[in-house]
Amino acid sequence: MTTPASAQASQAxxxxxxxxxxxxxxxxxxxxxxxxxxGHDVRVVPTRSALEFVGAPTWAALSGRPVTAxxxxxxxxxxxxxxxxxxxxxxxxxxTADLLARAAAGLADDLLTSTLLTTRAPVLLAPAxxxxxxxxxATQANVATxxxxxxxxxxxxxxxxxxxxxxxxxLPEPQAIFAACLRLLAGPGPAAGxxxxxxxxxxxxxxxxxxxxxxxxxxxxxxxxxxYALAExxxxxxxxxxxxxxxxxxxxxxxxxxVRVVSAQQLRAAVLEAAxxxxxxxxxxxxxxxxxxxxxxxxxxxxxxxxxxVALVRNPDVLAELAARPHDGQxxxxxxxxxxxxxGDVLSHGRAKLAAKGADLLVVNEVGHDRxxxxxxxxxxxxxxxxxxxxxxxxxxxxxxxxxxxxxxxRWRTEPSASPG
Numbered sequence: 001m002t003t004p005a006s007a008q009a010s011q012a013x014x015x016x017x018x019x020x021x022x023x024x025x026x027x028x029x030x031x032x033x034x035x036x037x038x039g040h041d042v043r044v045v046p047t048r049s050a051l052e053f054v055g056a057p058t059w060a061a062l063s064g065r066p067v068t069a070x071x072x073x074x075x076x077x078x079x080x081x082x083x084x085x086x087x088x089x090x091x092x093x094x095x096t097a098d099l100l101a102r103a104a105a106g107l108a109d110d111l112l113t114s115t116l117l118t119t120r121a122p123v124l125l126a127p128a129x130x131x132x133x134x135x136x137x138a139t140q141a142n143v144a145t146x147x148x149x150x151x152x153x154x155x156x157x158x159x160x161x162x163x164x165x166x167x168x169x170x171l172p173e174p175q176a177i178f179a180a181c182l183r184l185l186a187g188p189g190p191a192a193g194x195x196x197x198x199x200x201x202x203x204x205x206x207x208x209x210x211x212x213x214x215x216x217x218x219x220x221x222x223x224x225x226x227x228y229a230l231a232e233x234x235x236x237x238x239x240x241x242x243x244x245x246x247x248x249x250x251x252x253x254x255x256x257x258x259v260r261v262v263s264a265q266q267l268r269a270a271v272l273e274a275a276x277x278x279x280x281x282x283x284x285x286x287x288x289x290x291x292x293x294x295x296x297x298x299x300x301x302x303x304x305x306x307x308x309x310v311a312l313v314r315n316p317d318v319l320a321e322l323a324a325r326p327h328d329g330q331x332x333x334x335x336x337x338x339x340x341x342x343x344g345d346v347l348s349h350g351r352a353k354l355a356a357k358g359a360d361l362l363v364v365n366e367v368g369h370d371r372x373x374x375x376x377x378x379x380x381x382x383x384x385x386x387x388x389x390x391x392x393x394x395x396x397x398x399x400x401x402x403x404x405x406x407x408x409x410x411r412w413r414t415e416p417s418a419s420p421g
Contacts, residue, residue, distance in 0.1 A: 013185050015042045016083060016119070018092035018112045019059075020099035021049025023162055024128040024171035028093050029054060031174040032062050035181065045069070045083065045112045047099065069110055083111065084119030089185055092116075094128035094171045095153075097139050103151075104142035122184040123151040126177050126254065131167035147197050152238050154180065154255025176254035183236035183398070195409045197238030202274045203230045204285035204318075206246035208264040212310065213296040222286035224248030226335070226378060229397040230282055231256050233405060242274040246285050264288050264315040271318055275330070280408050282333040283319045284363075291315050323358035331408045334359040337367040347381060347389075354383050361385070361407055363400070382407055 015035055019028045025046075035042045044059040048069045059067040084090065092099060092112070099112070103125070108114040116123065125146065133139060134156060143153050154177070159170040171177075205227020209217040224245060231243045231253045241256040246267050252258045259274065261267045264287050275281045293311040319334040336353050338346040350364030365380040379394035382404065392403045 012039045012041050013088040014086055015040045015181070015185075016087045016090040016115055017042055017044045017063075018090060018095075018099075018115065019044060019046040019050040019054070020092060020094055020096040020112070021047050021052060022094040022096045022128050022171075023053060024094040025050050025053040027171055027174055029058065029062065031091075031093055031177055032059070034174060034178040036063065038178075038182075040185070043083065045115055047110055047112055069112070081114070081118050084115040084117070084121075087115070087119050087121045089122050089124065089181060090115060090119050091124040091126070091177070091181055093126035093174075093177050095125040096127075097129045097133045097136075097142075100125065100127060100139060100142045100146065100153075104145040124177075124180055124184055125151055125153045126172055126180075127153065127156050127169075128171035129156070129169050130161055130165060131169045134169045147238060147240075150197055150238065152180070152184065152236065152255075154235065155240070155257055157252070157254075172254035173251065176251055179232060180235060180254045183232055186398075195237055196234055196405060199238075199279040199412075200240045200242070200277060201234050201408075202242045202244065202271060202278045202281045203227050203234065204244045204246070204267060204271055204283050204287075205231070206248040207286040208246045208267055208288045208315075209262050210264065210288050210291035210315075211262075211295050212292050213298065213300045215299055218288060218290070218292065219247070220286045220288070222246075224250055224285075225376065226397045226400065227282075227284035228253060229401040230284055230404065233398055233401040237405060242278070244270045244274065244285070246287075264291065264318070268316050268318045268321070271322070275322060278330060279412070280331040280333065281322055282335075282404065282408075283322070284335045286335075286337065287318060288315055317357070319359060320357045323360075329412070331361065331411050332359045333361040333363065333404060333408065335363045335365070338364055339367060347383075350381070350383055354385065359385065360411060361404070363404060 017032055019025050032042060042063050043065045044063050044067050046069050056067040102113050103116050108117045147153050154172060156168055157170040157172045158168045160166050161169055206224035207220040207222030209219045211217045228250050231241050234241050235253055235255045243256040244259045244267055246261050259270045261270050290312040293313045323332045334357055336350050338349045340346050346366045350362060354362040362383045363380045364383060365378055377394055378397045378400045380392050380400055382390040392400050
């Protein structure tokens with residue numbers, strides 16, 4: 001999981017950890033540990049029903065702070081106002097359907113909902129409930145309302161629920177919620193805030209694999225770190241994120257809808273489907289240009305002579321296909337991993353690729369043996385179809401991701417229509 005180093009190294013910030021009354025409340029104990037061990041000052045504010053799952057002594061012992069669900073404790077300190085006013089972040093995990101409904105309605109009938117109503121800090125809600133409750137129109141309307149107001153509401157994970165049930169509604173893993181907390185605590189910068197609230201963005205990440213036989217494939221060195229940084233920063237800025245992940249071995253970003261693919265053709269199908277209602281598509285995946293003309297069903301055996309040549313065919317150009325489709329208001333962003341050669345330098349190749357692909361933005365980064373792929377840092381120049389060039393200096397991949405979203409958001413502000421056609 002990629003997390004901003006600046007957030008980890010920053011001074012202690014005040015975090016309110018709200019816990020609503022769902023069985024997933026026990027997972028919030030691990031989230032509390034991660035927050036406190038990172039040096040933050042955490043106050044746990046459970047609901048009355050949450051204390052039926054995990055008692056107040058547990059929260060108090062692990063946080064080192066008094067715990068109450070009521071507004072009547074320490075009345076002289078006006079806790080129903082002060083807790084929210086003093087917070088740098090309010091995170092609720094799990095956020096039940098009941099909690100989401102009360103927060104959306106602006107109720108303040110306990111300490112947690114009072115805190116949500118008084119705080120002006122970033123708010124992160126991690127829902128957990130049964131699938132039917134999550135998918136109910138009332139819950140979806142409440143989520144839409146909260147997101148419109150600027151709260152970051154993660155989509156729940158898909159998996160085993162209470163009893164034998166399985167589906168969307170599972171609380172994301174504490175480590176993933178913690179990473180989302182760090183993004184909000186670090187802050188996306190003065191130009192960002194929650195400027196992606198209400199937007200649906202599609203991000204591709206990783207590297208495709210084109211199989212020769214059941215054990216061998218043509219691939220590349222992409223780890224997916226840059227694509228995952230784009231997904232995580234978009235989530236922290238309030239977007240709904242669909243992440244198309246090609247052969248990535250990283251934990252899923254909390255709240256992202258992750259679609260796993262292997263080959264370029266599978267990636268194309270997944271991206272085109274997700275892009276139908278997207279406000280932006282960012283193609284950060286390293287997509288193979290070619291695939292074997294024939295894929296063997298059995299392992300190719302080593303023979304005594306020279307191996308037979310491998311015939312290749314061209315894969316579809318997903319970025320060019322996206323850009324060629326009518327996409328009024330939809331911003332299409334490509335990535336180009338380039339090296340200079342005798343025909344031109346990195347930027348000249350990037351400009352030619354931008355013109356050929358037809359994208360709105362192209363992120364050009366120089367790659368080599370120890371640059372670009374696999375590491376935690378990156379540097380790039382973002383070329384715009386309008387002739388602009390923005391240099392993003394070497395730094396964490398999250399910084400490059402935020403720079404990309406800044407440029408995407410700027411294009412939405414200047415477009416006459418922001419709804420994809």
